[in-house]
Amino acid sequence: MNTLSSIQGQMLEKMQVLRAASQAPAVLPANGGEAAQGFADALKNAVHTVDARQHHASQTMAAVDSGRSDDLATAMIDGQKASVSFSALLQVRNKLVSAFDDIMRTPL
DSSP, X not given: OHHHHHHHHHHHHHHHHHHHHHHSOOOOOTTTXXXXXXXXXXXXXXXXXXXXXXXXXXXXXXXXXXXXXXXXXXXXXXXXXXXXXXXXXXXXXXXXXXXXXXXXXXXX
């Protein structure tokens, strides 16, 4: 009889934990608590991020070229980061265009 009451107690504790978890606030997105605005906004943010990274890389390269900075390694790394982010953005664009073409070719 003692084991039955202990099992019931454990089940009651688990039920209370699950009830508390179900009443807890929803999990916030990783972007600082802001809800996603939409797919178009996500793409716009990605384009702006890549653009900012390319501008930063060109500024560091211009600083090295003009002699204001002698940190060639950082300038090269920034350039590579900009290149990789641009390539990733192009791949996403290519996938989107391919998906759009597939949808347009689908017979009705």
